[in-house]
Amino acid sequence: MKILLRTAALAVFTAGLLASANSAYAARAYIGTYTPDAPGARSSNRGEGIYLVDVDNATGAPSNVRLVAKTLSPTWMTMSADKKFLYVVNEIDSFGPNKSGSVSAYAVNAATGALKLLNVVSSEGAIPCHITFHPSGKYALVANYTGGSFSVIRIMPDGSLGAATDVIKPGGPTNSANAVDAPPGQSPSQPNRITRGHMIAPDPSGQYVVADDAGRDNIFVWKLDVNTGKLSEVSVTKALAGSAPRHFGFSPDGKTLYQIGEYNIRLTTYDFAGGKLTPKGTSLSAMPTGYQGGGSASELLVSASGKNVYSANRTHNSIATFAIAPGGIASKVTTTPTEGETPRSLTIDPTGKFIYSLNQRADNVATFRFDASGVPRFTGKFLAVGAPAVMVFLP
Numbered sequence: 001m002k003i004l005l006r007t008a009a010l011a012v013f014t015a016g017l018l019a020s021a022n023s024a025y026a027a028r029a030y031i032g033t034y035t036p037d038a039p040g041a042r043s044s045n046r047g048e049g050i051y052l053v054d055v056d057n058a059t060g061a062p063s064n065v066r067l068v069a070k071t072l073s074p075t076w077m078t079m080s081a082d083k084k085f086l087y088v089v090n091e092i093d094s095f096g097p098n099k100s101g102s103v104s105a106y107a108v109n110a111a112t113g114a115l116k117l118l119n120v121v122s123s124e125g126a127i128p129c130h131i132t133f134h135p136s137g138k139y140a141l142v143a144n145y146t147g148g149s150f151s152v153i154r155i156m157p158d159g160s161l162g163a164a165t166d167v168i169k170p171g172g173p174t175n176s177a178n179a180v181d182a183p184p185g186q187s188p189s190q191p192n193r194i195t196r197g198h199m200i201a202p203d204p205s206g207q208y209v210v211a212d213d214a215g216r217d218n219i220f221v222w223k224l225d226v227n228t229g230k231l232s233e234v235s236v237t238k239a240l241a242g243s244a245p246r247h248f249g250f251s252p253d254g255k256t257l258y259q260i261g262e263y264n265i266r267l268t269t270y271d272f273a274g275g276k277l278t279p280k281g282t283s284l285s286a287m288p289t290g291y292q293g294g295g296s297a298s299e300l301l302v303s304a305s306g307k308n309v310y311s312a313n314r315t316h317n318s319i320a321t322f323a324i325a326p327g328g329i330a331s332k333v334t335t336t337p338t339e340g341e342t343p344r345s346l347t348i349d350p351t352g353k354f355i356y357s358l359n360q361r362a363d364n365v366a367t368f369r370f371d372a373s374g375v376p377r378f379t380g381k382f383l384a385v386g387a388p389a390v391m392v393f394l395p
Contacts, residue, residue, distance in 0.1 A: 027055040027349065028113050028394045029062060030077060032088065034360065034387035038073035039094050046363060046386025050074050050088065052113045053383065055393075060354030060367045061381035069115045071104060075344075075389040078133045078140070083394060084108055085159040086115060087133060087140050093126035093147075101128035103142060103153060105161045113394055118160040124167045125149035130199045135206040136226040139165070143211060148195030150211050150220075152229050165229025168211075168222075170195045175216045179242035179264035181283065185293045189242050189263055198246045198262075204254035208234065208275045214244040214262055221275045234275035240264060240283060249302035249309065256328035260286065260300040260311050267300075267311060267322060269330055281329050286311040286320035288335050299345040304352050308333075308374035312343040312357065319346065319357060319368070321375050336376045339366040347391040354379075358388040365391065 033047020050069040053062040073091040080087070086106040095102040101123035106115040125147020132141045133155075140161065142151040149169045154162035174192040196215035202224075203210060209231060211220045217239045222231035239245040243261030250257055250272070257270045257277060267284045270277040286297055299312040309322040309330060318335040325331065340359025347356045355376050357366045365383040368376035 026057055029053050029055055029347075030068070030086065030113075030392045030394060031065075031358070031365065031385055031388050032074035032077050032390040032392075033385060034075060034091070034389055035071075035073045038090070038092050041073060042387075044387075047073075047388070048386070050077070050115065051385060052394075055349065059379060059381060060349060060369060061379065062356075062365060062367070062383045065383065065385060068113065069106060069117065073389075074104070076128075076130050077390055077392045078131050079108070079392055079394070080133055080155075080159070081135070081137060083110065085118075086392070087131055087161070089123060089128035089131045089142060090120075091127055091129055095120075096122050098122065099126065100124060100147065101126055101144060103128065103131065103140065103161055105159060107159055108394065118158070121153065121161045122164070123147070123153075124151040124164045125197065130197075132201040134202055134209075134224065134226075136224075138226055139224070139229055141200045141202070141209060143197035143200040145196050145198060148197055148215060150197050150200050150231075152224065152231060154229055166231050168220075168231055170213055170216065170218065170220070172216060175242075177217065177242035179240070179244070179261065181240060181266060182242075182264040183285070183287055183291050183293060183295060186263070187294055189244070196244075199248060201248075203272065204250050204252065210248065210257070212245040212248060212259075214246050217241060217243055217245060219245055219248070219259065219277060221277070223275065235277065237270070237277040240266070240268060243268075246297060247300040249300050251302065251324070251328055252304070252306040258300060258302060258309050258330065260297045262297050265295045265297045265313060267309065267320075267330055269328060271328070284322065284330060284332050286313055286332075286335075287316060291316070298343060301346050301348055301355075303348065303374060310346055310355065310376070312338070312346050314342050314344075317341055317343060317359075319343070319355070319376050323374070333373070334375060336368065336378070339378055339382070340364050344389045345391070347393070350393050350395060356391055358391055360387050360389060363387060
């Protein structure tokens with residue numbers, strides 16, 4: 001009887017420890033990386049594919065890195081609304097007879113986080129660098145950088161990827177404009193730039209699809225026919241000359257769009273109504289006041305509350321914090337060092353307490369906690385990951 005009681009007590013104690021450990025790491029996240037075997041990749045890229053990490057609820061620190069999918073440069077990812085599927089662009093130019101990039105679909109094991117590859121299809125353009133899931137649940141939206149196109153790819157009932165239902169290939173004259181409002185000392189833009197698809201995403205209402213052309217400085221707005229998967233043009237907005245519009249984000253109510261320029265490293269604010277963009281206020285530098293020299297913006301995020309906007313600045317290796325006043329007008333607050341070189345992207349955790357900088361050339365992910373005013377403060381926590389590019393949470 002005593003042995004049975006001790007055994008029962010030990011089982012309860014062990015279960016308690018496991019429950020405590022599991023509650024401390026209730027959140028998990030996938031991290032996509034640049035791999036050395038992808039065409040044109042840096043030989044120093046040390047990523048192998050997609051990793052899964054545990055995230056501590058109290059400190060926000062990710063840990064316990066394990067490879068869950070070995071694949072070529074999975075540099076952007078998005079999850080289906082029900083969290084059952086993960087869709088990934090492979091940033092390559094060697095897939096299939098047309099030498100395109102590719103898109104991979106994975107089924108997610110909610111219990112373990114394991115990924116099962118469903119299929120791989122063409123992204124219908126070279127070097128795809130962004131993917132989003134349309135709220136209809138029927139389509140994935142893809143931006144192809146070198147291919148200079150935007151693709152709509154059907155999602156099949158089993159979560160796999162079907163054929164592309166539409167591919168937009170914007171044309172027009174090449175662009176040689178330099179970003180005249182860039183910091184003094186910024187290198188000139190590349191001459192004769194053609195279309196460079198850099199981001200595509202629906203607006204919060206799901207009525208429109210917006211896309212950034214970082215080559216010709218255009219911001220496109222389309223409507224997506226959810227029955228046919230075809231895009232129809234609503235408007236085209238010329239961004240600041242030479243700015244290379246890269247990433248954007250919407251206010252929670254969908255009435256304001258915030259746009260970061262890669263070459264001029266400035267935040268531009270637009271009213272968004274009826275699928276049309278109207279500039280409001282003045283553009284704001286994401287660099288410190290008086291900064292001179294080169295730079296390159298990468299990611300832009302809007303907080304869930306809509307009270308702050310964040311920009312990742314490469315070369316300067318910092319996160320710019322903007323405060324948003326009623327009416328959507330932004331003001332610059334400060335910049336925070338990313339604690340690593342070349343922040344490829346930023347991620348805010350589902351609780352809204354932490355923000356992560358994926359420092360590509362430093363081979364680490366740095367964890368920051370937001371203070372009361374929404375400014376990121378470094379927690380002292382790093383995670384070593386080879387050439388991290390993107391982070392997506394799995395609740």
